[in-house]
Amino acid sequence: MNSMTSSWVSLVIAMGAAGMAACAESAGTLSAGEGAIGGAAGAGGTGGTGGVGSIGGTGGVGSGAATCTATFAAGFLENGLDSGDSALFDHPHGSATPFVFDPPSGALLPEGWPTPTFLVHTDELPALARLELTVGNQTARITRKPEPAEQAHADSAVSGSWWTIHAPTALWEAAKCAGPAGTTLEVHWNIVYASDGASAPNGATSGTLRLLRNTQAPDVTYWQITDEATDAEFSLQRLAVGAKPQTLVKRNQGECFGCHATSPDGQDFILQTSIGSWKLEVVRPKAGTPAGALSPVVTPSALSLLGSQSLMVPTTARDKWSDQSGRFVAAVTGPGSATPGRLAVLQIDADEAALGIGPPATGNSPKDFDEMLVATPALSPDGQRIAYVASDSMIDGYHAPTGWSAGAGQADLWQVSVTLEKGQKAVFGTPEPVPSASSTPENETFPHWSRDGKLLAFMKSAPGRGGYDEETASIWVMPADGSKSAVAISGNAAPGSADQSAPVFHGLGLTNSWPRFGDSAIVTPEGTYYFLLFNSRRGPADLWEARHAGSQPTNGRPIAHLYVSAVSVSNDGTLTTYPAAFLPGQRFDAGAHTGSFTTVTSVAPPPPEVK
Numbered sequence: 001m002n003s004m005t006s007s008w009v010s011l012v013i014a015m016g017a018a019g020m021a022a023c024a025e026s027a028g029t030l031s032a033g034e035g036a037i038g039g040a041a042g043a044g045g046t047g048g049t050g051g052v053g054s055i056g057g058t059g060g061v062g063s064g065a066a067t068c069t070a071t072f073a074a075g076f077l078e079n080g081l082d083s084g085d086s087a088l089f090d091h092p093h094g095s096a097t098p099f100v101f102d103p104p105s106g107a108l109l110p111e112g113w114p115t116p117t118f119l120v121h122t123d124e125l126p127a128l129a130r131l132e133l134t135v136g137n138q139t140a141r142i143t144r145k146p147e148p149a150e151q152a153h154a155d156s157a158v159s160g161s162w163w164t165i166h167a168p169t170a171l172w173e174a175a176k177c178a179g180p181a182g183t184t185l186e187v188h189w190n191i192v193y194a195s196d197g198a199s200a201p202n203g204a205t206s207g208t209l210r211l212l213r214n215t216q217a218p219d220v221t222y223w224q225i226t227d228e229a230t231d232a233e234f235s236l237q238r239l240a241v242g243a244k245p246q247t248l249v250k251r252n253q254g255e256c257f258g259c260h261a262t263s264p265d266g267q268d269f270i271l272q273t274s275i276g277s278w279k280l281e282v283v284r285p286k287a288g289t290p291a292g293a294l295s296p297v298v299t300p301s302a303l304s305l306l307g308s309q310s311l312m313v314p315t316t317a318r319d320k321w322s323d324q325s326g327r328f329v330a331a332v333t334g335p336g337s338a339t340p341g342r343l344a345v346l347q348i349d350a351d352e353a354a355l356g357i358g359p360p361a362t363g364n365s366p367k368d369f370d371e372m373l374v375a376t377p378a379l380s381p382d383g384q385r386i387a388y389v390a391s392d393s394m395i396d397g398y399h400a401p402t403g404w405s406a407g408a409g410q411a412d413l414w415q416v417s418v419t420l421e422k423g424q425k426a427v428f429g430t431p432e433p434v435p436s437a438s439s440t441p442e443n444e445t446f447p448h449w450s451r452d453g454k455l456l457a458f459m460k461s462a463p464g465r466g467g468y469d470e471e472t473a474s475i476w477v478m479p480a481d482g483s484k485s486a487v488a489i490s491g492n493a494a495p496g497s498a499d500q501s502a503p504v505f506h507g508l509g510l511t512n513s514w515p516r517f518g519d520s521a522i523v524t525p526e527g528t529y530y531f532l533l534f535n536s537r538r539g540p541a542d543l544w545e546a547r548h549a550g551s552q553p554t555n556g557r558p559i560a561h562l563y564v565s566a567v568s569v570s571n572d573g574t575l576t577t578y579p580a581a582f583l584p585g586q587r588f589d590a591g592a593h594t595g596s597f598t599t600v601t602s603v604a605p606p607p608p609e610v611k
Helices: 081-092 169-178 300-308
Strands: 004-006 012-015 030-033 052-054 069-073 075-078 099-102 107-110 117-122 128-135 137-145 161-166 184-194 202-210 219-226 234-240 248-249 257-262 269-275 277-286 291-293 311-315 325-332 344-349 374-379 385-391 411-419 443-449 455-459 474-479 513-517 523-526 525-535 561-570 576-577 592-599
Touching: 075 081, 081 128, 081 137, 081 184, 099 202, 107 561, 117 184, 128 161, 128 169, 137 169, 219 257, 234 257, 248 269, 248 277, 257 592, 269 311, 277 311, 277 592, 300 344, 311 374, 325 374, 385 443, 385 576, 455 513, 474 525, 474 576, 513 592, 525 592, 561 592
Parallel strands: 030 052, 075 137, 107 202, 257 311, 374 443, 411 443, 443 513
Antiparallel strands: 004 075, 012 030, 012 069, 099 117, 117 161, 128 137, 128 184, 184 202, 219 234, 219 592, 234 248, 248 291, 257 269, 269 277, 277 291, 311 325, 325 344, 374 385, 385 411, 443 455, 455 474, 513 525, 523 525, 525 561, 561 576
C-alpha cells in the first residue's frame, strides 16, 4: 500500500490498551507530521500511555486504565499530493455516481473488523478520490490516488475501472474510539472521485456501516479451489480476518477433498476425502506438513472403522467433544454402504468404536418420495438433535444421478433427537419435519444451528434444484423451535443485483450457498446478535472471472467467495437481517466454499496486516 502523510490538521489519540476492544491496536498518541499513516504501533509501558510518534511511526500502545478518548476529525493527503489536490474536493460534485460494491451500505460488522477496503466502479480510473468517514459530529477526510482492484486473471477483459480506497488502520481504530457508547457504532462514509484534469469532482456515493461493540473479527476456515481450468488444487485454508490466508491442509494437485467439519476445540478437522470412495479423515494441522497429521485423539479402533466405511459430510457438536463426554462425529453413509444415505454417528476416541446408524430419513413423506435419503446433517451445539435433508436424490448436496441442473430432485429439512453417551452407540429418536422448511414447493438444504441452538439457517432453492453452487438459491433463517416462519436474509442480495445496469451479475450470476453461524451469540440489552457466513458467486464477473468449471459451466460466472452477514433477534422476538460483506483477505483468484467460523488452536495464526 502507498504510504500516506498528514496535511494541515492534527490527529490526537490517547488511550489505554485495556480500554475498548476495538482500540487495542491503535497508536498511543499520534500527531500530524511527515510520517506515513498506518504504520505499526509500538509498545507502550505497562500501565502507562504509549509514546508520541508521527502518523505511521512508532507511537506506543498503553496498557493502563480502561479509557478510550480520541479527536478523530482530520484531513489527510497521500504522499505526493498537495493542498491543491485536496481543494479540488471543496467544489460541488457532478452527477456521475460511482458504484460501490463492497462493503455494502447498511452492513453490520464486528467492531474488530479491519479498516474496510471499498471496492468501487467508474467508467475510468480516477486521478483522485476522497474517502470521508463521519462518526457523530466528527469527520475525517482522506484524499488519495485510487488503486486498481486486484483481478483474478491478468488477461481478463474488464469493463470500465474497478478500484479501491481505504482509511489508514490508525484512523479506523480512532473512529471506533470517537463514537458514543452503545450496542452499535454508526460510521457514515462518502466516496467522491475526480477524473484527470477535472476542475470539480465527477460524483459521489454515500452509505453507512454499523459495528457491533465488543466483538472481534472472525477467524474462519474454508475449502479453497484454485481457479485453474484443469487439475485444480484443493486445500483447507484459515483466515483470521485482518491477516493473510494460512494453508492448514493441502493435498496433491487433482486430489479432491470436500466437505469438512471443525472440532469444537479448534484442534482438528474432519475431512471428506476421495480415496477409492468417500471416507472421513481426522486431521490435525502441522507446520511443515501440508497433508497434516492424524489427530492423536483418534483411537486405533476408530481409525480402522473410518478406513472401512464410506462416510460423507461430517458434523460435530460443541458439548460432545471432550475427554469427559467423548468426541463424536455425525455423518452420512455413502455409496457402497450397506444402508447408503442414512445418519451415522461415531465416537472417534472410543476404545471400542462402533457406528450408530440412524433410522430412515422420514416417516410418511409429505412429497411421496419413492426412496428417502439423508443429506448434509448438522448436529445441534448440545449434541441432542440432528437437522438434515430428506431427499429422493442427494447425499452430499448434489442431486444424483441426473446432475445439478437437470430439474430432478426434491428435498426437505427434517430433524431427529439423538442420545450420545461416552462409550455407547448413538440412540436415535423418531424423525420429524422441520416446521416451515418442509412440505414446501421449494427445496430446503444445508441446515446449520446457531451457537446457542435458538436459530436454524438453511438454503432454499427452486423445485428440482439443490446443489450448493446453485444460482436459484437463497439463505433463510428461522427460530429452531419452529415458533415463527423462516425469513430470507437481506444478505442474499448484493449492491446492483436488482439493477441490471450495474456492472455486475451477468452470466449465471448470483449464488448463495452453505450458511454457517458464528461461534457466539452476542447478548445485548436490545436483543441477541449473530453472524452468518456463506459462500456466494456475486460481484464483478469480469474482474473475478471463474475459469474452473467444476460442476457448472463458467459462462461469465464470478469466482465463489465468502461473505458475512448479521442477524439479530430483539427481545420481543423480531428477527432482523443485514446486507452481507466480502470477507477481506481471501484470494481473488481462488474459490472459497463451505466456510465455518473456527478458532484454530492447533497452529498459530499469521500476524495481522496494517494498512
